[in-house]
Amino acid sequence: MNADLEHLIVLQAQDLELRRLRQQLSEGPLQVKAAEAACAQAEAALKAAKDSLAREETLRRSQELEVKERQTKAARLRRQMETATSASQIAALEHEIVFLDQSIAKLEDEELASLERTEGFELALGGATLTLEAETTTLASIRVRAADLATRNTAAIASIEGERAATRALLAASPAGEASLSAYDRIAKAKGTGLSEAVDHKCSACQMMVRPQRWNDLTDRDPNSEHANTIFTCETCGRMLYYDPRRDAPVRWTPGERLSSASNP
Numbered sequence: 452m453n454a455d456l457e458h459l460i461v462l463q464a465q466d467l468e469l470r471r472l473r474q475q476l477s478e479g480p481l482q483v484k485a486a487e488a489a490c491a492q493a494e495a496a497l498k499a500a501k502d503s504l505a506r507e508e509t510l511r512r513s514q515e516l517e518v519k520e521r522q523t524k525a526a527r528l529r530r531q532m533e534t535a536t537s538a539s540q541i542a543a544l545e546h547e548i549v550f551l552d553q554s555i556a557k558l559e560d561e562e563l564a565s566l567e568r569t570e571g572f573e574l575a576l577g578g579a580t581l582t583l584e585a586e587t588t589t590l591a592s593i594r595v596r597a598a599d600l601a602t603r604n605t606a607a608i609a610s611i612e613g614e615r616a617a618t619r620a621l622l623a624a625s626p627a628g629e630a631s632l633s634a635y636d637r638i639a640k641a642k643g644t645g646l647s648e649a650v651d652h653k654c655s656a657c658q659m660m661v662r663p664q665r666w667n668d669l670t671d672r673d674p675n676s677e678h679a680n681t682i683f684t685c686e687t688c689g690r691m692l693y694y695d696p697r698r699d700a701p702v703r704w705t706p707g708e709r710l711s712s713a714s715n716p
């Protein structure tokens with residue numbers, strides 16, 4: 452295989468790994484932000500439940516007070532009845548007592564309704580407390596994970612950046628390497644990747660067929676053939692094609708792996 456192409460394969464692996472590491476790095480703060488928002492929401496729900504409980508208790512205290520006042524007033528009116536003399540006076544007192552008793556019954560019903568609402572708010576308070584605890588724990592672990600990821604990825608990026616610079620320097624030093632490198636950069640910028648592996652008579656990036664003659668030239672492993680040093684491109688997507696003979700016994704490409712064999716063909 453063309454030595455420049457081998458370097459380009461390594462370069463692409465480095466570029467893709469850098470992209471993955473940077474993408475992962477940028478996601479960390481977003482995950483922290485989302486967990487912070489979930490925490491804030493749980494805090495707000497807890498506060499709302501506490502406020503509702505407090506409001507309901509204030510309301511019920513005033514209802515209880517009102518019931519007591521009316522009961523006192525009704526008792527006073529009943530005592531007045533004992534000393535009342537005229538029928539109209541008695542009728543008026545009776546009317547007022549009935550009215551008071553009715554309003555007391557109504558207030559007591561309202562107190563019961565308030566107690567039921569309080570039970571609901573207490574349940575909500577319990578739920579909100581648990582949710583907040585869970586969200587707080589999640590936030591803490593996401594923060595740790597994000598910080599850890601930032602440290603690891605920043606170090607990995609720096610290390611791969613160094614390897615990448617070395618790969619580019621090797622390419623720039625080879626006779627046709629500079630042209631291949633600028634072609635790679637141009638295609639990668641436009642399409643995300645500059646190279647595509649040809650697998651099973653297809654370009655693995657765009658899935659279009661590679662013509663049989665081109666497939667034969669591409670997969671020809673004779674170092675003395677006229678195409679031994681040619682870099683073929685996919686006629687459909689324009690990416691540079693490479694064929695990995697180790698497909699026969701699949702082994703993953705790893706950055707730097709082929710550098711030594713490529714520089715000593």
Ligand SMILES: [Zn+2]
Pocket residue numbers: 647654655656657658659685686687688689690
């Ligand atoms: Zn293609």
